[in-house]
Amino acid sequence: MPLPRTPIRRRRGGLLAASLAIVVAIGGCGDDGESGGFGSAREVVDAHVAASAAYDLAADCELRHPDVLAEFASLDGRDADGYCAWATAGLLADATAEERDRTAAIYTAPVIEAVSETDDRATFTLEAADGSYHEDIVAVRIDGRWFLESADGTDTEHDHEH
Helix, strand or coil: CCCCCCCCCCCCCCHHHHHHHHCCCCCCCCCCCCCCCECCHHHHHHHHHHHHHCCCHHHHHCCCCHHHHHHHHHHCCCCCCCHHHHHHHHHHHHCCHHHHHHHHHHHCCCEEEEEEECCCEEEEEEECCCCCEEEEEEEEEECCEEEEEEEEEEECCCCEEC
16 A cells, blocks of 8 residues: 655655655644644644645645754745645645545554653654554744654555665
């Protein structure tokens, strides 16, 4: 089965794909009225899972810190506004029904466990319900708000890493 194609996994061109193994979330994503980020590490992980399940690649991209996205946009010669939509457009256009279905299956009712948490960094693991996919997720707290730093997955069924 093909691996899910999210911004942190694959990207045709642009710095985002090459660099998003070290990613971090955009403003306006929190649910508590504050600007940018989330109130807890688990909230940002849940937002990553929801965006991935819906194959909303731009929303998943936007879980990174605005300063990180601005840097990626600058290196790609782009404006930060709309960067995630631009960076994921090719993936969305090229996605097959099988890839979308596989991604939805991975992120529907996954098992998520907290591995470690400090004041400014939290690590989680995600396992697909059928055991065919494993993901290590790292969230970071910046200025009191939580953002996605990285989500590195392995297709355990096919031993593929990304």
